[in-house]
Amino acid sequence: MQNFSTLGIDLQHKIDTKTKPLGALGVLEGLAYQIGTVQKTLTPSLQNPHILLFAGDHGIAKEGVSPYPQEVTAQMVLNFTRGGAAINVFAKQHNIALQVIDVGVNYDFPADLPIVHEKAGKGTANFLHQPAMTLDQCKEAIWVGKSAVRKLHEHHCNVIGFGEMGIGNTSSASMLMHLFTGIPLEDCVGKGTGLDDTGVSRKKEILQQALKNSPITSEADHYEKLKYFGGFEVAAIAGAMIRAYEDNMLILIDGFIVTSALLVAVSIHGRQVLDNCIFTHTSGEQGHAKMLDFFGVKPILNLGMRLGEGTGCALAYPIVQSAVNFLNDMASFESAGVSSKS
C-alpha cells in the first residue's frame, strides 16, 4: 500500500509521465486517478467483477404508469436465467459475473432456478394510496442488498455494478428523485419503457396525486421517503451501495433507477459514498441527466440507452479496465527513451 500522504501526487506523476501528451487520455486519466486513490495504490486492479441485478414489483404498476403489464418483471427474470436478456449478453462479453436477486417479484419462482431468493415481499403496495413498503420490509430489502455485497467482498470482488428489473420502477425513481433533490416532480418524470406523450402526462398526474395523498415532504426522514415511494429493488441497491462503500469497492453506477438508489444511499450514508462511484452512462430517460447534474458528474458513456438491468455498467466496464491497464502497462517517457515536450 502506497504512502497516503503522497499517493495523489505520485498517481498524477505516473499518469503524466506515460508516453502520451499530457492529459491526452482524457476521461481515462481521471478514472485511473480515482481508482488508484480508492485502492490506495499506484498499481490498481479490477478483481472478480460482478453485476447484482435486483428484481421487484411495484404496486403503482396497476395505475398504468408503464406500457408493459406487471407480469413482465417475472418473465424478464426468467429470461435472465436463460441468458436471453441484454445484460446477459453484455456481462458474458466482458466476463462480468451476473447474479439475479429476487427481492420482491410478485411471482413464485421455482427454487432450483439460478436466482437468489430473498423476497422482502411480493410486490410493493400501490403508493398512490398507501406506503409502498412497511418499515420492516424496507429494512429487510436494504439488508438483502448489504448481505449480497458482503458475500462477494469475501470472494475478493472489488468492483460491482447494480442492475434492476421492475415494471413501474421509473415511477418510484421519479418520486425519490423529487424528494431527495428538490427538483420539481414534473421534471423528474419521463417515458420509462416507452410511454407516448399522453402516457407521460397521465403518469405525471398520477405521481402528483400520489405525492398529494401522502404525508411525505422533502423534509421527511430518508427511510420514510424510501418506504413510501421506493421499491424493494431500489432499497436493496441503496443498501448494497452502502456496503460496497464500506468494503471499499468500486461502484459502477448505471441509469435512472440505480442513480435514484444512490440518492438514497448518499442521504443515509453521506456524500463520501460518491468517492467510490464510477458513473457509467447517461440514460435516455430524461430525468437521469438532471440527477447527474445534481451530483455534478459526467458519465463515461452517452449512448441514448434506457434499458436498465445494469447494461450501462457492463458496456462501460472495458473502458474502466482500459484506465487501469494504461496506468499499469504503458511505458513512461524515460523507460521508452522518448523525448518529452520542449
Added chain:
Amino acid sequence: MQNFSTLGIDLQHKIDTKTKPLGALGVLEGLAYQIGTVQKTLTPSLQNPHILLFAGDHGIAKEGVSPYPQEVTAQMVLNFTRGGAAINVFAKQHNIALQVIDVGVNYDFPADLPIVHEKAGKGTANFLHQPAMTLDQCKEAIWVGKSAVRKLHEHHCNVIGFGEMGIGNTSSASMLMHLFTGIPLEDCVGKGTGLDDTGVSRKKEILQQALKNSPITSEADHYEKLKYFGGFEVAAIAGAMIRAYEDNMLILIDGFIVTSALLVAVSIHGRQVLDNCIFTHTSGEQGHAKMLDFFGVKPILNLGMRLGEGTGCALAYPIVQSAVNFLNDMASFESAGVSSKS
C-alpha cells in the same frame, strides 16, 4: 446472404422484437442495423479485427508547430514495437491485431523489427515553402495503404481501424480540413499534442502563411491538395480506407488526423465510403467536432481523448462488438415468452 430488398425491414424487425423496450439500446441499435446492412445479413460478425498504424514524418515540424521534436515519431514507433504505447495496451485488451507501418518516418529502423517497412520517403518536405510530397510519393503512399488492407482482407479481416503517428500531423490535417470542407483555416487549427495559447497562435500564423505561399485553393484537385499539404501516413490511410470500402469491410474512424484522411478518401471515392464507417470517438482536438459535423455524424465515445494511434477505435471496439452480440444473442419477446407492450 439475406434478400437485399427486405434486409432493412428484416433487420429492424429483429432489433425491435428483442426483449427490451423499443429503441432502448440507443446507439447500439443503429450500429447493429448498419453492420447488418454492410454485411448483408441478419447475423453479422466481426472477424480478425485489425488496427493499422501508419507512421510518417512532416517537414512542417521544423517550424515548431508541435511542442515535441521530430525524433519522437521514430521513438514512438520503437515504443509501439515494444508494446509500451497506449494503443498497444488497448489493442491487446480487446484482441485487436496491431500492425505498424513505416510509410515515411525520417529514421532507418532495423529491418528485423516488427514493422512493415514501406517508406514512400524519409519525412515530407516542409509545406511552408514547397509541396510536402511529389505526386509519385503521394500515389505510392496511397498504394501502401491499399496494399496493406488487401492483404488483411485475404485473411478474412472484416473490420479495420486506422491509427497514425507523426509529429506535426495535426498541422497537415488542419490544412486538409480547410481545403476539403471550406471551413476557415483558423477554425481548423488546435492545440495538437499540447501547445499553449501562444503556440496555437503561432501555428495558425504559420499555416496561414503556408496557404498563402502555395498555389492550392479549395478548387484544386484532391491529389493536388493531398500532395501539397498531406503526410505519408494520411495518404496511406486515405488509400487504405478506399480499399477497405471496396472490400466491404467495416471501417473504424479514429480522431482528427484519421478523419482528415477520410475527407480525402470521400473526395476521391465518393460519399458511399461513409456507409461502411463507424465513427468511434470525438477527439479533444478542437477541429474534430467540426469535421464530424461536416459529415453529419455523432461518434460512439466522447472521452476528451487526443492521442491518435487509433486509440479511439480500440476503446470503442467492444461497444461495436456489443451491437453485434445483442443482435445475434438476445432472445425475442416471442422466444422468451415475454409479454410485449400494450
